[in-house]
Amino acid sequence: MPELRNNILTILGEDIKPGESREVNFDVANLHTSTPVNVPVIIERAKKPGPTVLFTAGIHGDEVNGVEIVRQLIAKGINKPKAGTVICIPVINVFGFINLKREFPDGRDLNRVFPGSPSGSLAARVAFKLVNEIIPFVDIILDFHTGGSGRFNAPQLRYVKDDIKLNDLAKAFNAPFVLYSKNLSKSFRTTCYKLDKPLLLFEGGKSNHIDEAVTNSGVNGSKRVLKHLGMLATHFKTSNPKKPTIFIEDSKWQRAKLSGMFKAEVPIGSYVNKRDVLGNITDPYGKFTHLVKAPNSGYIINVNESPIVYQGDALFHISARLQH
Structure with missing residues (x-):
């Protein structure tokens, strides 16, 4: 379990003093070839005390845009705080990341097995170690995700409505959208919520893809x-987006009424009116549109x-009720 004695952080078997930088290994199991799998955890501590913020990505192995956001936080030195501690885990599901697959090798979704088990599946063991070896020490978590199955998300934050702590953090992050959503059973977000650890979940882009605008939104929001929180080094500058965050209380999915070849005709993040044409579905033989x-x-x-879409596939996610 993590400890903090005499202001020395003991985590994953390593002692980190104020002002120190350390990369520790979050290892659970080897590959089937007996090759060790290292999941680096990058820890930066300022001499000045302050909060501990955890940046995570790669819970789903194919969501590389989230990995890129945390990578940039490290590469640019944004994770080196002037106060407090920043912990970065760019790739939690390294087993999926190796093959760019969403799930673990056994097909389990890591984000549906929290809080995990020390004697369960491989995914459950990773979840258990994260929850018990790292989460108890942190104060705030920013977890980065993307859309799946070819669905591109506008940069957005998701959390339960009326959470005062997360509302304040979301206003500071200033993403284009906030989508209020319920906590899902056995998810990382739900587990952190039950532990009273505020978690902002960022969604942006799509799986197996890196988008510059989404990356910039995640990096700038993190800054x-x-x-x-009074942690950003003074040589980093921040600015707010030209448009304020849009808070969405309810939303609806527009699903395909027919199977066929699909083309969207509206840009992500745009406002549409009822009955506006959003796209079209055609057959390969030019018989219908x-x-x-x-x-x-x-x-x-x-x-x-x-x-290519099939009848019933989700085509567009549209806000239905905004917070005023």
Whole structure:
């Protein structure tokens, strides 16, 4: 278990004093070839006391845009605080990341096995170690994700409505959108919520893809949060986006009424009116064209970028009710 005695952080078997930098290994199991798997945990401590912030990504191995955001925080030195401690784990599910697969080798979704078990599946053991060896020490978590299955998310934060701590952090982060959403059973977010550890979940982009605008949104939002907490080094500058955050209380999925070849015609993040044409579905033989129209007015916060869709597939995620 992590300890803090005489201001010395003991985590994963390593002692880290104020002002020190350390990379420790979050190891759980070897590959099937007996090759060791190292999951680096990068820890930066300032001499001045302050909060401990954890940046995580790669809970799903194919969500590389989140990994890129945390990578940039480290590469640019943003993770070196002027007060407090910053812990970065760029790739939690390294087993999935090796093959760019969402799940663990046994097919389990890490984000559905929390808080884990010391004697359960490989995914459950990783979850257990994260929850018991790192989470008890941290004060705030920023967890980075992307859309899956070819669905591109506009940069957005997700958390339970009326959480005062997360509302303050979200306002500091200043993402284009906040989508209030319930905690999902056995997720990392739910476990942290039960432990009274505020977690901001960032969604942006799609799996197996890196988008510059999404990356910039995640990096700049992280800088603003660190500044809000009095932790950002003084040589880093921050600025707020031109447009304020849009808070979404309810949203709807527009699903495909037909199977076929799909093309979206509206940019991510744009506002549409009810009955506006959002895209079209055609067959390979030029026999029909089906127009996909907006079921309601709202902001497009997710677009399916797959060229082939089946009846019932999610095409667009549209805000249905905004917070005023």
